[in-house]
Amino acid sequence: MTNIAxxxxxxxxxxxxxxxxxxxxxxxxxxMRHGRLHELPSQQGLVSGxxxxxxxxxxxxxxxxxxxxxxxxxxxxxxxxxxxxIPVDVIVAEVEDSEPVAWTLPGRAAPDASxxxxxxxxxxxSRRPLIIAGGGAQxxxxxxxxxxxxxxAPVFMTINGKGIVPPVHPLRLSGxxxxxxxxxxxxxxxxxxxxxxxFGETEMYPEPHPVRIAGRLIHVDIDPxxxxxxxxxxxxxxxxxxxxxxxxxxxLPAGTSSGDGAARAGAIRAAVDQVLWPACAxxxxxxxxxxxxxxxxxxxGDQTEPVYCxxxxxxxxxxxxxxxxxxxxxTLGYGLPAAFGAKLGAPDRPVVSLMGDGGIQFxxxxxxxxxxxxxxxxxxxxxxxxxxxxxxxxxxxxxxxxGVDIFTPDFVAVAKGLGCxxxxxxxxxxxxxxxxESARRTxxxxxxxAEGSPLAQQLRA
Amino acid sequence: xxxxxEYLVKLLEAYGVELIFGIPGVHTVELYRGxxxxxxxxxxxxxxxxxxxxxxxxxx
Numbered sequence: 179m180t181n182i183a184x185x186x187x188x189x190x191x192x193x194x195x196x197x198x199x200x201x202x203x204x205x206x207x208x209x210m211r212h213g214r215l216h217e218l219p220s221q222q223g224l225v226s227g228x229x230x231x232x233x234x235x236x237x238x239x240x241x242x243x244x245x246x247x248x249x250x251x252x253x254x255x256x257x258x259x260x261x262x263x264i265p266v267d268v269i270v271a272e273v274e275d276s277e278p279v280a281w282t283l284p285g286r287a288a289p290d291a292s293x294x295x296x297x298x299x300x301x302x303x304s305r306r307p308l309i310i311a312g313g314g315a316q317x318x319x320x321x322x323x324x325x326x327x328x329x330x331a332p333v334f335m336t337i338n339g340k341g342i343v344p345p346v347h348p349l350r351l352s353g354x355x356x357x358x359x360x361x362x363x364x365x366x367x368x369x370x371x372x373x374x375x376x377f378g379e380t381e382m383y384p385e386p387h388p389v390r391i392a393g394r395l396i397h398v399d400i401d402p403x404x405x406x407x408x409x410x411x412x413x414x415x416x417x418x419x420x421x422x423x424x425x426x427x428x429x430l431p432a433g434t435s436s437g438d439g440a441a442r443a444g445a446i447r448a449a450v451d452q453v454l455w456p457a458c459a460x461x462x463x464x465x466x467x468x469x470x471x472x473x474x475x476x477x478x479g480d481q482t483e484p485v486y487c488x489x490x491x492x493x494x495x496x497x498x499x500x501x502x503x504x505x506x507x508x509t510l511g512y513g514l515p516a517a518f519g520a521k522l523g524a525p526d527r528p529v530v531s532l533m534g535d536g537g538i539q540f541x542x543x544x545x546x547x548x549x550x551x552x553x554x555x556x557x558x559x560x561x562x563x564x565x566x567x568x569x570x571x572x573x574x575x576x577x578x579x580x581g582v583d584i585f586t587p588d589f590v591a592v593a594k595g596l597g598c599x600x601x602x603x604x605x606x607x608x609x610x611x612x613x614x615e616s617a618r619r620t621x622x623x624x625x626x627x628a629e630g631s632p633l634a635q636q637l638r639a
Numbered sequence: 640x641x642x643x644x645e646y647l648v649k650l651l652e653a654y655g656v657e658l659i660f661g662i663p664g665v666h667t668v669e670l671y672r673g674x675x676x677x678x679x680x681x682x683x684x685x686x687x688x689x690x691x692x693x694x695x696x697x698x699x
Contacts, residue, residue, distance in 0.1 A: 185691020194695050197656075199647070201666035216666060238643040242650060249654050257698075264643065269669045272640040278649040478696050501699045515689040516696030522658060522682065523697040541692065543685040551682045 179221050179263075184509055186228040186259045191378075191506030192338065193313060195257035197248055198229075204267040205236060225261045232261035238273045246281035253283040256314075256401040286418030287400065289425050293415045297396045298429035300369050300413070306393075306442075307331035308367035310355075313338025314374020314399060314419055316497035321423035322373070323347070328430060330439035332446065334360065336375050337505050341494030348440035353450030353490060355389055356382030363446055368393040371426075372411075374419045376404055380505045383486055384455065398422045454490055461487035463637040464558065464627070467606065469495075471613040472528035472556070476520045478502060480513030482534030483567065484560045502532070511540025517555045518548045518622075528617045529555040535586045536565045542592060549597035549621045556616035559589055562629040593624035600624035606636050645673030652677040658697065660690035 179200050189196045202221050203214050211217075218224055226232040230251045233244050241264075248260040301307055309331045311322055319342040326333045326349050333343045334351040343350045353360055355377070364370065370391050376399075379386040389408070397411035398419060405414035415422060461484045468475060474495060479485035479502030486504060494500040503512030517531030538559055548555070569582040593600035598621045603609040609625065616623035627633055641649075647670065651659075658680050663671055674681060684690045 181687035182691040185688050185695060189691065189695045189698075192695070192699070194698050196691070196694050196698060198691070199670070201664075201670070203666075216664075235643075238646070241643060241647060245647075245650050245654065264647070264670075266666050266669070269644040269647075270642050273643055273646050275641040275646070278646065278653040280650070280653040280655070478699075498699065501696075511688070512692050512695070515684065515692035516699070519660075519693035519696030520699065522693070541686070541689055544689040544693075547682065547684045547689065547693075 179216070179218070179225060183225065183228060185512075186225070186261070187507045188503055188509050188512060189259050190228045192501070193257050194259075195252040196259040197252075198225075198259055198261045200261065200263045201269060202234065202263040202265050205265045206267075208265070222261075222263055225263075228259060229261045230255070230258040232263070235262060235264045235268055238268060238271050242279070242281070246283070249280070250283050254286055256404075286421055287416060289398070289415050289417035289422045291425075293413055294422070294425045294429050297371070297413050297415065298426060300394055300396060301329055301371065301426070302430060304329070304369035306367050307369045307371065307439075308363060309333045310336070310370060310372040310375055311339040311342045312336040312373065312375025315339055315342055315423075316374075318373065318419040318423040319343075319497050321420060321427055325423055325427055325430070326439075328427070328432060328435070330435040330437055331371070332363070332439050332443035336381050337489050338501055339375070339497075340492065340500045341497040344495060345493035349443050350447075350493065351443055351450075352447050352493070353453070354382045356385045356387045357450055357453050359446045359449035359453070361387060361390070363442070364390060365392045367391075369396065370394070371396045371398070373398040373422065374400070377408055378505065380508060383489070383504065450490075455487055457483055458487040458491055460634060460638045462491055465492050467610060468530055468613065471610050472530060472617055475499070475528040475530050476517075476524060477530045477532060478513050478517035478520050479504065479532035480534060480537035481508060481510055481567065482513075482532060482537055482560055483562070484532045484534075484558070485513070486567065488532070510537040512537075514538055514541045514557060515544045515547075517557070518544060518551070518553045521553050521555050522551070530613075531555055531557040533557060533559050534566065535559060535561040535563060535589070536584060538589070539586070543596070545593060545596040545598050545622055545624070552620045553622065554616065554619040555622050556613055557593075557622050557624045559624060559626045560629070561586060561589065561626055589624060589626050593622075598622040598624060600626070602626045602628070602631070603633050605633055609633060642669060642672065644669040645676070648673045648677050648679060652679055658682065660684055660693045660697075662687060662690065
């Protein structure tokens with residue numbers, strides 16, 4: 179159970195639905211300190227803090243009701259892991275072999291009509307509206323785009339919200355909320371509509387800043403507690419994002435336009451380009467090539483320089499296309515198995531995993547599982563033979579750089595040993611070919627780019 | 640009569656579950672007894688943390 183706890187912590191922070199079913203010792207043995215296999219003082223107590231709820235099935239009759247509770251969390255509330263543990267004596271208890279029935283699940287919460295009327299009034303009277311769309315707004319993308327156009331409001335998307343507004347849209351913003359151009363806009367906007375975001379600090383790496391909103395905040399979230407964290411909202415609206423956006427569209431007359439949204443958005447995008455990390459040049463080139471060779475790809479990333487850079491500039495073509503473990507809880511090793519899972523969920527789309535040499539050593543053995551399951555994804559490994567982000571962080575703080583220059587194995591040899599394809603392209607053309615060929619395989623293709631290599635130098639040029 | 644473990648996977652199938660990530664262990668083998676009677680696919684990671692991360696990427 180403890181082995182999966184880190185992954186549950188990441189899913190908890192990122193609001194990802196996940197049903198975790200485990201066994202536990204027999205009912206009469208629980209908490210008895212007999213030194214039994216997998217015994218913990220309270221497994222349920224240990225895990226419950228990283229779940230929407232954790233339940234011990236004490237009798238088989240509880241099972242249908244508790245499964246309905248789990249799927250109700252996934253269908254109707256903030257999605258998060260649910261843990262169900264079944265004692266080994268209950269697993270083998272006999273039950274009647276009746277037809278299994280999925281309970282009818284609750285729908286999504288609609289917004290309070292009076293709050294929507296008040297929000298529409300604020301937005302209609304706004305001279306400088308701003309929209310912030312988080313991961314919780316992904317299913318509201320179509321309506322949100324219409325709403326933004328009707329208000330002529332620039333739209334900032336968080337890392338998990340990327341793709342809600344398409345890359346070429348004139349109202350799209352870039353960068354992150356910690357960057358000065360965005361902080362200035364947060365201070366200047368008279369009405370901010372934030373949907374499905376917790377304004378997390380991991381959004382803002384490399385330089386998080388407390389979010390300061392000077393105007394009136396309309397905050398929409400499925401989780402009421404999220405509406406009273408960090409700072410108060412003028413209008414905290416508990417609702418499903420899609421239903422709230424639809425209600426706002428119904429309440430807002432057409433032609434409610436501030437008039438200069440595209441110009442504001444364009445100026446912010448230009449200002450953001452001036453404050454990007456220098457390293458972004460290399461990784462922007464990598465992502466341009468990924469988009470050209472593998473259009474419509476899902477990009478799953480780890481905590482690594484390419485991801486911290488792409489978070490600042492990358493624009494996904496559509497929602498649910500770009501996510502990584504630099505957000506939320508923050509874990510190394512995520513981006514490889516998450517890409518494998520993404521491919522299983524969307525077998526018709528290309529999938530790219532962005533890993534560093536440090537992070538991939540947390541989970542590289544999962545390549546064997548992907549080979550076994552026939553999963554074809556491209557795994558780009560940025561190799562700087564170090565825990566590079568932490569090394570730089572130590573240098574910034576004048577701390578001796580101990581433990582961060584790591585021996586890295588021959589990833590091509592290791593990956594081939596695990597049964598997948600692997601190579602070190604010697605230039606951009608070879609990199610393109612490697613990406614294209616990865617999409618035709620039924621095993622992963624590991625593509626190593628070593629910092630300072632001829633390919634890395636070409637990418638930087 | 641069936642076991643609770645066998646009934647569990649039938650219930651999961653009724654909710655539309657198509658894929659399970661798991662590593663069988665001596666305490667969980669009875670959860671696998673009924674799996675061939677369903678259409679659910681099972682993928683075996685090499686560490687339970689991989690199972691969780693794969694499920695996350697599948698759902699995200």
